[in-house]
Amino acid sequence: MTRAQFRTPWFLLLPAALLVLWHVAVAQQWVTAGIIPSPATVLQSWQTWIFGGGQAGMLSPYSGTWLDNVTYSSRRVLQGFALAALVAIPLGLMIGWNRLVARLVDPSIQLFRPVPITAWLPFAIAVFGIYDASALFLIGLGAFYPIVVNTTHGVRDTNLLLLRAARMMGARPFTVLAKVVFPSALPSIFTGLRLGVGVAWTAVIVAEMIAVKSGLGYVLWDAYYVGRMDICVATMFSVGLLGYLSDRVIVALSHFVLRWRTLEAHA
Amino acid sequence: MIHISKVSKEFVTGERRVLALENIDLEVAAREFAAILGPSGCGKSTLLNMVAGFERPTRGSVRAAGAEVSEPSPQRAVVFQEPALFPWLTVLDNVVFGPKTQGQPAAEYRARAQQILEQVGLVGFESHYPAELSGGMRQRVGIARVLIMQPQILLMDEPFGALDAQTRSLMQELLLEVWERHHQTVLFITHDIEEALLLADRVYVMTARPGRIKKTITVHIPRPRAMEVTTSPEFNQLRREVLALIREESQRAAVERERVR
Numbered sequence: 429m430t431r432a433q434f435r436t437p438w439f440l441l442l443p444a445a446l447l448v449l450w451h452v453a454v455a456q457q458w459v460t461a462g463i464i465p466s467p468a469t470v471l472q473s474w475q476t477w478i479f480g481g482g483q484a485g486m487l488s489p490y491s492g493t494w495l496d497n498v499t500y501s502s503r504r505v506l507q508g509f510a511l512a513a514l515v516a517i518p519l520g521l522m523i524g525w526n527r528l529v530a531r532l533v534d535p536s537i538q539l540f541r542p543v544p545i546t547a548w549l550p551f552a553i554a555v556f557g558i559y560d561a562s563a564l565f566l567i568g569l570g571a572f573y574p575i576v577v578n579t580t581h582g583v584r585d586t587n588l589l590l591l592r593a594a595r596m597m598g599a600r601p602f603t604v605l606a607k608v609v610f611p612s613a614l615p616s617i618f619t620g621l622r623l624g625v626g627v628a629w630t631a632v633i634v635a636e637m638i639a640v641k642s643g644l645g646y647v648l649w650d651a652y653y654v655g656r657m658d659i660c661v662a663t664m665f666s667v668g669l670l671g672y673l674s675d676r677v678i679v680a681l682s683h684f685v686l687r688w689r690t691l692e693a694h695a
Numbered sequence: 696m697i698h699i700s701k702v703s704k705e706f707v708t709g710e711r712r713v714l715a716l717e718n719i720d721l722e723v724a725a726r727e728f729a730a731i732l733g734p735s736g737c738g739k740s741t742l743l744n745m746v747a748g749f750e751r752p753t754r755g756s757v758r759a760a761g762a763e764v765s766e767p768s769p770q771r772a773v774v775f776q777e778p779a780l781f782p783w784l785t786v787l788d789n790v791v792f793g794p795k796t797q798g799q800p801a802a803e804y805r806a807r808a809q810q811i812l813e814q815v816g817l818v819g820f821e822s823h824y825p826a827e828l829s830g831g832m833r834q835r836v837g838i839a840r841v842l843i844m845q846p847q848i849l850l851m852d853e854p855f856g857a858l859d860a861q862t863r864s865l866m867q868e869l870l871l872e873v874w875e876r877h878h879q880t881v882l883f884i885t886h887d888i889e890e891a892l893l894l895a896d897r898v899y900v901m902t903a904r905p906g907r908i909k910k911t912i913t914v915h916i917p918r919p920r921a922m923e924v925t926t927s928p929e930f931n932q933l934r935r936e937v938l939a940l941i942r943e944e945s946q947r948a949a950v951e952r953e954r955v956r
Contacts, residue, residue, distance in 0.1 A: 589779035592749050595767040597793035597844065607796070611783045688783045692826040 465658040474662035490647065490659055494666070500643035501632050502670060504560065508567025509628045516572045516624075517617060520579025524613070525605055530580075537576060545570040545631050553639050563635035563643075570631035574623035582616025583609055615689060618682040622675055629671040644670075696848060696880040697723040697746055702755035704741050715741050717905040719755070723897075725847075728874060728881040730891035732937065733901030734945060739884045742906070743852050746882060747773045760847055769793055772841035774854040778833040780825040780840075787812075787821040789836050793844040807843055814876075815839045815869060831862035835869070842873065849879040853886070864922055867893060875919050888937050892916075893925055900940050903948035910940055 447467055453459055454466040465473070473488075480492025522529045523537075545566055556562040586609050594608045636645025644663050651659035683690065699721040706713045715738040723729040733739045744750040745757050748767040757764045759771055767773075772793075780789050787808060794804035812818050815835040825833055834854060841849065855863040867890060874881065874894075885891050891898045898912045914933065916924050924930055 587779070589775055589777060590781060592747075592767065592773070593775065593779045593781075594792075594796075595749075596747060596769065596771070596773045597840070598769040598797040603796055607792075608781065611781070614783075686783075688824045688826060691824050692782060 463657065465661060470658050470661045470665075473656075473658040474665070477659065477662060490651070490656070493647075497642065497644050497647050498666065498670065501636065501645065501667075504563050504567060504635070504643065505625070505628045505632050505670075505674070508564045508631070509571050509625055511564065511568040512571035512624060512628070513575055513621060515568075516575035516620070517579050520576040520617075520620075521583055521605065521610065521613070523576070524580040524583025525609060534580070537573070541573050541577075545627070546634055549634065549638055552635070556639075558639055558641065560640060562639035563632060566635045566639070567628045567631040570627040571624035574627060575617070575620040578616045578620025578623070579613060582613030582620075585616065586612045615682075615686060618678065618686070621678050621682075625674045625678060626671060629667060629674070633667060696725040696727070696760060697721070697729075697882060698756075698758040699742070699746070700756055700758075702742070702745065702752040702757060704738065704745065704750070705753045714905040716752075717907050719906070719908060721899060721908060723880055723882055725880055726878045727897065728883065728895045730883045730885055730895035730898045731901060732885055732888060732891040732898050732941075733906065734903050734941070734948070735886060737901045737903050738906035739901055740852050743773075743850050743882060743884050746848075747771055747850050769797065769844045770846050771848045771850055772844055772846035774834075774837050774841055774849070774851045776853040776856050778825070778830075778837035780833060780836055782825050785822050785824055786817060786828070786836050789825065790817075790840045790843055792840060797844075804843065808839075811839045811842050814842070814873065829862075830858050831866060834858065834866060838870070838873070842877070845877075847880060849881045851881065851883045853884050855890070856885070856887075863890075868922060870894065871920055888934055888941065889925055892930060892933050892937070893920060893922075898937070900937060900944075902944055903951075909944060912937065 450464075451467050454464055473490075474494075476488055476492075477490045478492070478494040519533065523534050524530070548566055548569060552562040552565045556565055590608050590612060591604060594604045599607065632643065633645035633648065636643035637649040640646065644667055648660055648663040648667075651657070651663065699719055702716060702719040703714065704716040706715055719742060721729075721731075721742075731739045731742065741750060745752050746759060746764060748764045748771065764771070781792065784792065790808050790812065791804050794807075795801070812821065815838055817832070817835055817839060820828065820832065825836065828836070837854065855866045858866060871894065881895075883891070883894060892914055895914055898914060899908050900910045900912065901907065902909045912933065916927070916929060
């Protein structure tokens with residue numbers, strides 16, 4: 429048993445307080461009755477949404493559809509994110525490594541980057557229609573920027589001495605890129621991936637609200653239209669949870685890949 | 696083995712031009728251990744970088760093993776002041792980086808790595824990462840990874856400058872041992888008078904900026920040398936001589952700084 433296991437879980441204090449505040453606000457009708465559901469109502473609807481059944485289940489069109497929608501959204505995030513990483517990491521390496529590529533590509537990236545992902549929505553629907561492709565385009569584009577920018581930054585941050593050392597030991601340019609620049613940029617690349625997966629979840633909700641007819645974003649907008657605020661709130665929690673989990677997965681992966689770095693921190 | 700003739704190096708930063716090295720002539724014979732001794736900022740590292748092929752001279756020529764230096768090569772191996780190890784590789788992987796990158800057969804370099812790790816006292820640390828090692832140990836890895844390439848020329852840029860006094864003298868002894876065994880041609884950069892005299896056959900004393908060779912001193916202390924020679928009268932005589940040169944030089948530099956002001 430380590431001491432950490434006995435440590436007071438302080439991080440639970442604020443969420444618990446917010447939960448109580450929420451409950452009291454609804455019970456005391458500080459907010460107009462019927463607009464905001466109570467925590468208990470949300471929990472119950474969420475349960476029905478996930479597991480279906482029960483009396484409420486018979487009446488609810490959402491009953492038992494949670495996993496399906498989670499799967500739709502997660503699959504889109506995964507595909508769009510993978511696509512973004514597959515393009516952004518090699519491109520970022522090239523931009524950071526080669527001045528000509530940087531001059532050719534980097535200004536355009538910086539020009540397009542400030543265009544919010546939501547502003548691309550009409551364009552995406554016009555080009556790709558109300559299909560998965562629209563969603564993938566938006567998710568991929570959103571995740572692309574932070575990954576490419578951080579990869580480029582990581583490459584440019586490579587210690588000059590390490591480059592010289594590699595060349596002195598007979599490494600040709602491609603080997604230097606693969607064996608020195610890439611591993612040295614990895615911490616930065618992981619930062620980009622973490623930011624990217626966050627944007628991907630934002631983009632998937634936006635895309636599903638408008639550009640496709642399934643997934644958590646679709647449920648969120650649909651529930652809002654039919655006045656099911658309990659489902660809206662449950663969706664928000666679901667997305668938050670999934671975003672958190674995907675971030676944890678990337679962090680765990682980075683800890684595994686960058687073991688040498690944790691040693692450095694303790695040295 | 697190393698021929699530096701009429702080399703000048705100018706750095707241009709914006710509008711300013713700084714003359715770092717002026718008209719350097721320097722010859723290092725095969726199997727000779729040469730040290731360049733000079734105050735910080737005299738351009739001695741720049742000189743080494745040009746022999747390594749990391750930088751090009753503004754004027755003059757740098758030749759090594761009969762050919763003009765145009766790019767880095769495993770035949771001119773460099774030990775840096777910071778060990779510059781790959782932090783994501785273990786000690787063993789750092790040591791075999793050169794031969795592995797050059798596509799040599801693994802069976803051959805693995806055996807050689809074992810020998811060299813023994814020579815530099817790193818046995819048992821093969822699977823450690825650089826972050827787990829002390830400064831001295833890291834520099835042993837820095838030396839091991841160049842020895843495994845069996846270079847003709849060894850370029851050392853204040854390799855022990857960042858180490859504490861005790862570790863430094865241990866490393867100097869280690870280097871003497873290694874050199875007695877292989878007799879590479881060495882160009883060793885330092886600002887430490889004792890270190891230069893202990894290690895080298897010939898010491899080039901450099902002036903402050905712009906760097907010029909002020910004097911060449913031949914060290915006739917017999918080999919193999921050990922730490923004990925640093926207390927001999929002969930050694931002390933040389934040290935006094937060099938110290939006087941250096942003092943004269945730093946005074947001149949100080950006067951010049953005043954004048955610039």
